[in-house]
Structure formats: C-alpha cells, structure tokens
Amino acid sequence: MHATPAVHPPLAAWVRFAWLLPALLFALALGNGRWPLGVEFAWVAALDVAVAFHIDGLSRLFVLLITGIGALVLFYAPAYLAGDPRLASLVRLLLAFMAAMLGAVCADDLVLLFLFWEATSVLSFLLVGFDHEKPASREAARQALLVTGGGGLVLLAGLLLLLEAAPGLRLSTLSSLDAATVGQPSFAAGVALVLVGAMSKSAQFPFHFWLPGAMSAPTPVSAYLHSATMVKLGVYLLARFDPALSGVLSWWADALVAIGTLTAVWAAVLSLRERDLKRILAWSTVSALGTLTLLIGLPNEWGALAFAIFLLAHALYKAPLFFVAGNVDHATGTRSIDRLRGMRRALPLTATAAVLAGLSMAGLPASLGYVAKDVMSIAKSLSEPMWLVGAASVVVSAVGVAVAAVAALRVFFGPADGPPLAADGQGVSLRLDLPPLLLALCGLLLGLFPAWAEPVLLEAAGVVAPRLAGALPVLGLVDGPRLGGVAIVVALGAAIYGCWDRFHLLLERLRPLDAFGPAAGYRLALRLVKSGGALVGRRMQNGRTGFYLCVSVLAVVALAAPLLPPPRWSATALDGADLGFAAAAALAVVGAVSAVAARDTLARLLAAGLVGVACAMVFLFRGAPDLAFTQLVVETVFVVVAAVALRRHRPLSPPPRVGALRAAVAVAFGALLGGLTLAVQQAPPDTQLSQFFLDASLPQAHGRNVVNVIIVDFRALDTLGEIAVVLLAAVAARPLVAALRGADAATAGRSVILAHAVAFLYPLMLFTAALVLLRGHNAPGGGFIAALLAVSASAAIALVFGPAAARSRLPLAPPALAAAGLALALLSGLPALLLGQAFLTHQWGEITLGGFSFALSTVLLFDLGVLCCVWGALAGFCLRLLGEGR
Structure with missing residues (x-):
C-alpha cells in the first residue's frame, strides 16, 4: 500500500504543471490541418543519413496518443506519488520517454528511427525499474531491456540490409520502391529482421512474456508505456512497411496474420489464469497488440480502417483501466481480485471510469470499442480464407468482455467476501480520478459521435492502405449494428466471467507446461550465458596480460585474414626518391628486429625509437614534412622521457624470452597488417576528397x-x-x-x-x-x-x-x-x-x-x-x- 503522509512537501511548479507541455503539443497536432509535414537536415551526407522528420496521418494519430495520454499521465503522477522524493525523477524520465516516442513516430530517416527506437528501450528500462530497491522491479526491467534491446539489434541489422539494397531509403518513400529492389534477397532478409525487431517491441509471440512482467512499474508508467506508446511502436513500424510489402512479398501478409492471431489467442487464454488486476490488463494488452498486427496483415481497406479505429479505441479504454488499477492499489495496497470487491462506495468516480472503459473494451454499442469491432468484423469477413481468424477473434473478443467485467464489475460491484479494506470511506484525490474519467468519456463520446474522429482516422488508414485511400468508407456504424453478433460475444464473455475462477484453477494445473514455453527459454538462455561466461572467465581470466593480448590478436587475425584479397606482386624500377624510401623502410625493419632481439630494456626502447625515426623518414620521402617533423619530435621526447622515467622508478631487469607461441602470434599479426597494407595499395585510389582540399585550401581557407x-x-x-x-x-x-x-x-x-x-x-x-x-x-x-x-x-x-x-x-x-x-x-x-x-x-x-x-x-x-x-x-x-x- 502506498502510504500518503499527512503533510505533503511543496512540489516544484514544473512538476505540477509539466502536463501542460504535452497538452500544448496535443492541441497543435489536433488543430493543424496541413498534413503531411516534413523537414530534413543533412547529418552524415556521405552515407545519406539525415535528421529527417515526416508527419503524415499515421504519425499524427500516434502523436495525438503520445501527447494526449502523456499529458494525463503527467497530471496523474504528482498525486499518485505525492510525498515521494523521486517524483521529479519520474516526471523527467516520462518527458524524456515522450520525446523519444515522438521522435520515433515522426522520424523519416531509418538511422534516426533506430536511434529513437533504442532510446525508448533504455528509458523504458529506467521507468520499469523505477522501484529499483525491489528485486522484482529490477528483474522486470532487465527482462524488458534484454528482449526489446535484443530486438533492437536485430532491427538494426535489418535496416542496414534495407539501406544496402536501397541506399537513401526513407519511410516516406517505401511505397515508391520498384519491384526489382524489393525482390533482392538482401531486401527480403532485411524485412524479415525488421519484422522480428517489431515483434519484440510489441510483445508478439514468442516475445510476449516481457510485458506482463513489466507491471511492477508504477501505475503512471504502466498506463503510458503499455497502453498507447512503447508497446505500439512495433505495430507502427509494421504499418509503415505494409503498403510497400503486402503486394510484393508473398509471405508478408500471411506472417502478420499468423503472428497476430497466435499472439491474440494465446495472451487472451493466459489472462484467465491471473489474479493480479494489472497483470490481467497486461495480458489483454498483449492480445490487443496481436489483433493490431493481424489487422495490418488483412488485404483490404477495411483492415486499415479497423487498425486505425482499434488503435485509438484500445488506448482510450486500456489507459483508464490501468489508472483504475492504480487507484485501487493506491487506496487499498492490493491488486488481487480475490480481495477487491465492492469498491464502488469508496471509489465512486473510479468505478464510473471503470464501467465506461469496460463498455468500450467489451465492444458494447454506444462506445468506440463497438465501432472498432464492427469494422474489424467486416474486414475479417472480406478476407478469404480467414474463417479461422474470425473464429479466433470471437474467442479473443469474448475473453475481452470477461476481462472488462472483472475490472469493472467484480472489483467495484462484486459482493465483499472478507473484511473491509482500508479504502472504505477514504477514496482517492480528484487528481487521480480525472484522467481515467476523461479518457473513458472520450471513448463513449467518440462511440456516439464517431464522425468527430473521422478526419484523423481516415488519414491514418489512408497511409496504411494508400492504393485504396479513395475507396475508404465514411466512418460511422458502417452497415448498422450487428447486435446479433454482439449478443453472442457478450454471452460468451459473461459465461467466461462467471467461470473465471474455474478457468483459473484449470490453467493453474497446466502451469508446469510453462517450463517448455518462451519465458522458460529466456531464463534458460540467461543461465547458459551466465554459466558460459563463468566458464570462459575461469579459463581465460588468469591474470596474465600477455595471454589476454595473444587471444585478442588471434581473434582479430582469425576474423580478418579470410577477408583479405590475394596479393598482386609487381616489380618496378626504383628512382632516387624510392631508394630513400626503401632505405628508411629497411631501417624500420632493423629497428623492429632489434627491439625484439635485444635483452636490455633500454636497448629495446632505443630500437623502438629507431622505428619511429624511420617512419619519420618515410613521411619525409613521401612528401609529408609536417608528419615527418611531428613523428620525429614525438619519438625523441618519448624515448628520452621514457628511458629516464624507467631508470628512476624501477630497475631495468632483462625481459623474459619470447616463447614460440608469442612469436607465432606476432608473426601472424604482422603478416595480417602487411596484407592489409598491400590490399589498400591495390585498391584504386579515390582522389576526389584530396583534390577538393588541394583546390579549396587557398581560395576558401x-x-x-x-x-x-x-x-x-x-x-x-x-x-x-x-x-x-x-x-x-x-x-x-x-x-x-x-x-x-x-x-x-x-x-x-x-x-x-x-x-x-x-x-x-x-x-x-x-x-x-x-x-x-x-x-x-x-x-x-x-x-x-x-x-x-x-x-x-x-x-x-x-x-x-x-x-x-x-x-x-x-x-x-x-x-x-x-x-x-x-x-x-x-x-x-x-x-x-x-x-x-x-x-x-x-x-x-x-x-x-x-x-x-x-x-x-x-x-x-x-x-x-x-x-x-x-x-x-x-x-x-x-x-x-x-x-x-x-
């Protein structure tokens, strides 16, 4: 239970009013009708990497979700963590995360997108592990970072392959790629890796297990990250790629539908065995993310429209339900549905928000959730042969009704079985009640008047289905309410709700099967890494720096040597300058051999200095007096100072003899460097840059x-x-x-x-x-x-x-x-x-x-x-x- 002190220390004004910044951005995004917007600044011109942003209908919808819900989260946080000295830190992290999310959904350059993508992973690690003194929070944060961060590395590999196949590729130009580019094997491989990276971010099977574990985070974090922002970044990326790939890569749409269906059904089933309210909502979020992935893969314009509507509807009912769970936990100190009954008297406004959000989650008429599920049913019915998907969707929707009933009815209107909880008669502050109430009311109003959201949703759907943008339907109740289908789903959901405890017991008996699931695979991989690292450490970390150096050098040789091209030898006559160069090179060889053969440390130091002097002569004969002078001065100062310092600080005992293994490693590394030098010499020189400096040095500088x-x-x-x-x-x-x-x-x-x-x-x-x-x-x-x-x-x-x-x-x-x-x-x-x-x-x-x-x-x-x-x-x-x- 979160104890609230009687006297709150005064909060800094910026913490209390930090919500005004995202609220202003929300108003700007909602009121600006000039879309799309774009801006670009050159960054690494040689690699065609730019600071490029492009905001179209899809980006705008995400910007509205990020800023709108973000403003309410920042409004909610000071009351939820009242008196907590870490409040300012949480607000700063939330603002930084919001900036990273905005950058990710507005980025047009792929490299820039990846940077913001990784920033969200790092910041989510800090947010999920905010209560770092708790082992469960630390473990959940580590798990989220390893899964999403590992997925980020896979995403990076995919993006690099895409840029190799299509240099200068931007998200805004994906749809204009020609078939020859998309048909390249490297492009298909890059797309597959991007798909894996997006799956890890949006908790798709088999990466779904990290999201429920992240429920150890404070409620403001859960309501923000796991309803409208980070977990939807993966589906955002899939929606970006879908228009360019759905008609070209035959496996793309089928993969999305299969992954989304499996994730939605599996997460819905797993939600039935939970007793923690936040974890129940978390599994239902995973199921919703699977549904979004499924909708992206549907090959018709209705799928794109259903994706946009459900994206908004889910945010407007899931965020308030997370707030509701936070309010209940804040007031009672527990989230267990076994103890939470009859809370409506203590938390009347929270109960109202739960009921309104539950109506939308259940897809009942007069809610935006109903509009979304109505359009979803049309999209699935038009997608042959998607009968299996339709059947799975019925199960998912029925479980969604049951989850909504648990969050709204069982917690607030169920009969109290035990002693009254601490919340009875106490309630929570209005600042905790307003955010869920406002969001739930928005879901209700947009269900009654869906035309209010029509411009934003149609623009977003038009981005996902650009070739069908002219055929998008007018948003409304579409073909009229399908009350028969709704009644069947509600009846099934009511039955599941009535048998919730029985389902829980049944699934609990099957919990030993978790030992064969993805989460167990993750834990096994961690154990293997730890044990393997310990084994390698015991064998390799023996305290001898020479051994470390030999292993490192051998690794470099083993990796680089196979990549060297075969040398091409050619004999040329030497002129006077070349003779001087050859003499300097011979002097360097003499110095190197002497440094190895000498038995006295001072002699070795002088021999090494001789190599440096020889290198200075090489620079001089090659027309680089600046480099020659620099090298000569450096070698002189180094040798003199090092020699005196060595003699003063310790006796110069003879160094040990070089063994055969070390000699072999040194020869191998020297041969590698020689081969690299020959390879560079054989490559045709690119004089463009040097010629530019020669031409521009005097007139420009x-x-x-x-x-x-x-x-x-x-x-x-x-x-x-x-x-x-x-x-x-x-x-x-x-x-x-x-x-x-x-x-x-x-x-x-x-x-x-x-x-x-x-x-x-x-x-x-x-x-x-x-x-x-x-x-x-x-x-x-x-x-x-x-x-x-x-x-x-x-x-x-x-x-x-x-x-x-x-x-x-x-x-x-x-x-x-x-x-x-x-x-x-x-x-x-x-x-x-x-x-x-x-x-x-x-x-x-x-x-x-x-x-x-x-x-x-x-x-x-x-x-x-x-x-x-x-x-x-x-x-x-x-x-x-x-x-x-x-």
Missing part, C-alpha cells in the same frame, strides 16, 4: 599548407574534439603515475655543461615553437608541432633541473594551461556564431601598421589553443612521470 588547413579549418571540429581527448587522457593518466615516485632530476651529479646548454636552448626552442605556430598556415608547421617543441623544451628542463623547475617556467600550471588552450579553441568559433554562420567557420581580416599589412584570423586563435592544450596536457604528464609531486 587562405592557406597553402593543406595539412594544417585541414586540421584547423576544414576539420576544425574534429581537431577540437581531439585536443579535448588529449586533455582528458592526461587527466585520466594522473592517478596512474601518482604512485611513481623517484628521485628529482635536480640531484647531485648534474652536468654543468648540459645545464648551461639547456638553459640556453629552452628560450630558443620556445621561440622556434612560436615561429612554427605562425608559419603553419602556409608552410610546414602549426599548433600541434609547435606544442611538441614546447613539450620538448619543458622535458629538457625537467631532465636537467627537475620537474619543479620545469613547472615554474610554464606560463600556467599544466592543467590550467591545457584548459585555457581548449577554451581558446572554443572561443575562436564564437565570432562565426554571432555572424549567423556555422561554429568554427573562421573569420579573416587585415590591419595596416606603419605601411605594412598584416592578415588576422580566428585560425591563429584556434591554433594557439591547440598549442596550449597539447603543451599543458603532455608537459604535465611528463613532469609527473619524472617525479613531480612527491
């Missing part, structure tokens, strides 16, 4: 050094991210070297000549760094190379005079210097924003002093930021490595 122009202008945002990573890496590395404490460099034995030389070279190196910075836009240089020179200067001071002396010569403390550099780089992009341009679009100007003209640009500020950030981050790391901070 005012620079002749193409490499630097790319770094600081064309790809400035990438560079900004990279220097941020450098800063974060340095911060993360601080704890790793915090325990390394050795003797300070400024100890006895320092060379006087070396001290004077370094004292002279330090300002010279910084001056050189400034020159390299200033010339980098038109000649080899730039902020990164300048930063490496500055780091070299700081490292030289630290090696001779000690880290403290080097730190005192820095303009700021290393972390502050790096942070200032990142701030300068960010600042360089602000002028473009103020001028209405894209961030980091650099600005250029010119000033004249004493007859001389000087070009100024925000590029210099950005490059200066790169220098400071890299200098501060790497210098700080070097100083701590050399023993600063003892």
Whole structure:
C-alpha cells in the first residue's frame, strides 16, 4: 500500500504543471490541418543519413496518443506519488520517454528511427525499474531491456540490409520502391529482421512474456508505456512497411496474420489464469497488440480502417483501466481480485471510469470499442480464407468482455467476501480520478459521435492502405449494428466471467507446461550465458596480460585474414626518391628486429625509437614534412622521457624470452597488417576528397599548407574534439603515475655543461615553437608541432633541473594551461556564431601598421589553443612521470 503522509512537501511548479507541455503539443497536432509535414537536415551526407522528420496521418494519430495520454499521465503522477522524493525523477524520465516516442513516430530517416527506437528501450528500462530497491522491479526491467534491446539489434541489422539494397531509403518513400529492389534477397532478409525487431517491441509471440512482467512499474508508467506508446511502436513500424510489402512479398501478409492471431489467442487464454488486476490488463494488452498486427496483415481497406479505429479505441479504454488499477492499489495496497470487491462506495468516480472503459473494451454499442469491432468484423469477413481468424477473434473478443467485467464489475460491484479494506470511506484525490474519467468519456463520446474522429482516422488508414485511400468508407456504424453478433460475444464473455475462477484453477494445473514455453527459454538462455561466461572467465581470466593480448590478436587475425584479397606482386624500377624510401623502410625493419632481439630494456626502447625515426623518414620521402617533423619530435621526447622515467622508478631487469607461441602470434599479426597494407595499395585510389582540399585550401581557407588547413579549418571540429581527448587522457593518466615516485632530476651529479646548454636552448626552442605556430598556415608547421617543441623544451628542463623547475617556467600550471588552450579553441568559433554562420567557420581580416599589412584570423586563435592544450596536457604528464609531486 502506498502510504500518503499527512503533510505533503511543496512540489516544484514544473512538476505540477509539466502536463501542460504535452497538452500544448496535443492541441497543435489536433488543430493543424496541413498534413503531411516534413523537414530534413543533412547529418552524415556521405552515407545519406539525415535528421529527417515526416508527419503524415499515421504519425499524427500516434502523436495525438503520445501527447494526449502523456499529458494525463503527467497530471496523474504528482498525486499518485505525492510525498515521494523521486517524483521529479519520474516526471523527467516520462518527458524524456515522450520525446523519444515522438521522435520515433515522426522520424523519416531509418538511422534516426533506430536511434529513437533504442532510446525508448533504455528509458523504458529506467521507468520499469523505477522501484529499483525491489528485486522484482529490477528483474522486470532487465527482462524488458534484454528482449526489446535484443530486438533492437536485430532491427538494426535489418535496416542496414534495407539501406544496402536501397541506399537513401526513407519511410516516406517505401511505397515508391520498384519491384526489382524489393525482390533482392538482401531486401527480403532485411524485412524479415525488421519484422522480428517489431515483434519484440510489441510483445508478439514468442516475445510476449516481457510485458506482463513489466507491471511492477508504477501505475503512471504502466498506463503510458503499455497502453498507447512503447508497446505500439512495433505495430507502427509494421504499418509503415505494409503498403510497400503486402503486394510484393508473398509471405508478408500471411506472417502478420499468423503472428497476430497466435499472439491474440494465446495472451487472451493466459489472462484467465491471473489474479493480479494489472497483470490481467497486461495480458489483454498483449492480445490487443496481436489483433493490431493481424489487422495490418488483412488485404483490404477495411483492415486499415479497423487498425486505425482499434488503435485509438484500445488506448482510450486500456489507459483508464490501468489508472483504475492504480487507484485501487493506491487506496487499498492490493491488486488481487480475490480481495477487491465492492469498491464502488469508496471509489465512486473510479468505478464510473471503470464501467465506461469496460463498455468500450467489451465492444458494447454506444462506445468506440463497438465501432472498432464492427469494422474489424467486416474486414475479417472480406478476407478469404480467414474463417479461422474470425473464429479466433470471437474467442479473443469474448475473453475481452470477461476481462472488462472483472475490472469493472467484480472489483467495484462484486459482493465483499472478507473484511473491509482500508479504502472504505477514504477514496482517492480528484487528481487521480480525472484522467481515467476523461479518457473513458472520450471513448463513449467518440462511440456516439464517431464522425468527430473521422478526419484523423481516415488519414491514418489512408497511409496504411494508400492504393485504396479513395475507396475508404465514411466512418460511422458502417452497415448498422450487428447486435446479433454482439449478443453472442457478450454471452460468451459473461459465461467466461462467471467461470473465471474455474478457468483459473484449470490453467493453474497446466502451469508446469510453462517450463517448455518462451519465458522458460529466456531464463534458460540467461543461465547458459551466465554459466558460459563463468566458464570462459575461469579459463581465460588468469591474470596474465600477455595471454589476454595473444587471444585478442588471434581473434582479430582469425576474423580478418579470410577477408583479405590475394596479393598482386609487381616489380618496378626504383628512382632516387624510392631508394630513400626503401632505405628508411629497411631501417624500420632493423629497428623492429632489434627491439625484439635485444635483452636490455633500454636497448629495446632505443630500437623502438629507431622505428619511429624511420617512419619519420618515410613521411619525409613521401612528401609529408609536417608528419615527418611531428613523428620525429614525438619519438625523441618519448624515448628520452621514457628511458629516464624507467631508470628512476624501477630497475631495468632483462625481459623474459619470447616463447614460440608469442612469436607465432606476432608473426601472424604482422603478416595480417602487411596484407592489409598491400590490399589498400591495390585498391584504386579515390582522389576526389584530396583534390577538393588541394583546390579549396587557398581560395576558401587562405592557406597553402593543406595539412594544417585541414586540421584547423576544414576539420576544425574534429581537431577540437581531439585536443579535448588529449586533455582528458592526461587527466585520466594522473592517478596512474601518482604512485611513481623517484628521485628529482635536480640531484647531485648534474652536468654543468648540459645545464648551461639547456638553459640556453629552452628560450630558443620556445621561440622556434612560436615561429612554427605562425608559419603553419602556409608552410610546414602549426599548433600541434609547435606544442611538441614546447613539450620538448619543458622535458629538457625537467631532465636537467627537475620537474619543479620545469613547472615554474610554464606560463600556467599544466592543467590550467591545457584548459585555457581548449577554451581558446572554443572561443575562436564564437565570432562565426554571432555572424549567423556555422561554429568554427573562421573569420579573416587585415590591419595596416606603419605601411605594412598584416592578415588576422580566428585560425591563429584556434591554433594557439591547440598549442596550449597539447603543451599543458603532455608537459604535465611528463613532469609527473619524472617525479613531480612527491
């Protein structure tokens, strides 16, 4: 039972009035008559991925459900969780989930759809597990995440196959696909995977078991996620794909009908063995989702119209029934139908809402549920040979009548068998009664005046059946009430209701058969994963990093080697430049072999540095002086600092000999990298991008050094991210070297000549760094190379005079210097924003002093930021490595 304190702490205004935001969106969607609407912004142009939204009749219907019921849920939540300190967190999660759902039903780009799809899975995990202190809630949340998240991965694979068969595919263009595209095997495979992903989301058999388990969530979550939003996202996707596939893929419609029928009947049967009111409603929701899937598969326009009407009708009776169950639980502390009897006196408004919603769920005349089931019966009767589907629908509808009777009659009007519950005479607040009452009244009014919903429903049905949009009937009672059929279904439902307890006992006796069902398969899969993981962990996690590295490398080799093309060898004459390149490559080989063969750690370090120097020579002979200079400085600083640090912090004992297995793994990995290199060399080069940079560097970015122009202008945002990573890496590395404490460099034995030389070279190196910075836009240089020179200067001071002396010569403390550099780089992009341009679009100007003209640009500020950030981050790391901070 949810205890309500006598004095409620004042709630923040935004929590009490958060429902106004979705209510406003609902009003906009209801009042705007300009459909469809679309907007698109390029995102990853090379892959034809865009931030594209398209709102048509089907999207509009879902938007109305998401915002309308969402507004009532947010109105309901503060009263349901009154006094709970977690209320604000729940409201934030509900708003985030609402945004993800709106994005999913409005997305036109398939990649964007998948991102919103996965966002709903993650947020539903947090919502279902909101009472995370309860083991049942944690298990239900995990189960929902694993099933829907696993289905999301299958969906991703399907969408990728679809995009491979039809690049640039959008949801709005599915119907325009030609038969050749749809007939591709990859397209059919992609559709099958999309079907599986949608089934997992909408709890279709055999993935149906996760939804009733999610009833451990608070009532606002159940009423929102499991009546109108997340569980219907799968059927939304199926409805989107149906117009393009129903007439092309022969198995598509039959699969939907079979899956939907099986799910609807099986869930209806399972609802009869439940005693928890919310779980009864949950199984009936699964049955309704199966019915929606079935309706999508029916090959006529009536099926599309029935889908749209039943989608709305189900939301308008199931959400209030979940609210009703929440009110009863809130007032009594129980949801067991064995104890809930005669609640109408304590909860009169809740009882009224339950009766009105139950009328619609039972499909009785004067309700929207009746209109929906009337159109459904026409759709099924026109779909030959669907007699089996019709028979199954009678069973499902009869069980629906029984469930409605349990929720409305047994709970509120049944005779009280036991002592009175705590709710007698207490009731609940009006804020808890209004949402179910309003929704149930809407279901009644739209049943009496169905023409009110006609524009929205016909637009949605026209999207599902576009080729038959002109033939859609006028919404109403269609061919007149089929009171005879209604009477039969109601009579069967009444009989099931009267024998509910007997059916429950019968099905309880069959519960051992659950050991062979999908839920048992899920639990078995979890146990196998856990036991398999434990077994692999015991065998593989032996604490030896060398073993881990060997296994990882062998896995890469085993996966990548079969994909390599056979090498094509060709002998060519070498000119002077090629001879220098060959000599540098030979030097790299000598260094690599020496690093492996050397028995001394310092010798290995020097040999590895030789490989780096050889690589710098390769860059130089291939016409990349910027890269050559960068590589040379990096290798010099690395070798010197690493050698000194190793000698100070631990004795350099000889490394162990390399065994045959490790040698074989190393050779295999080297051969793989060599094969990849040959494969890349054999591929025809694509010079389009490089030619663009060569042509645009000077006229667009005012620079002749193409490499630097790319770094600081064309790809400035990438560079900004990279220097941020450098800063974060340095911060993360601080704890790793915090325990390394050795003797300070400024100890006895320092060379006087070396001290004077370094004292002279330090300002010279910084001056050189400034020159390299200033010339980098038109000649080899730039902020990164300048930063490496500055780091070299700081490292030289630290090696001779000690880290403290080097730190005192820095303009700021290393972390502050790096942070200032990142701030300068960010600042360089602000002028473009103020001028209405894209961030980091650099600005250029010119000033004249004493007859001389000087070009100024925000590029210099950005490059200066790169220098400071890299200098501060790497210098700080070097100083701590050399023993600063003892």
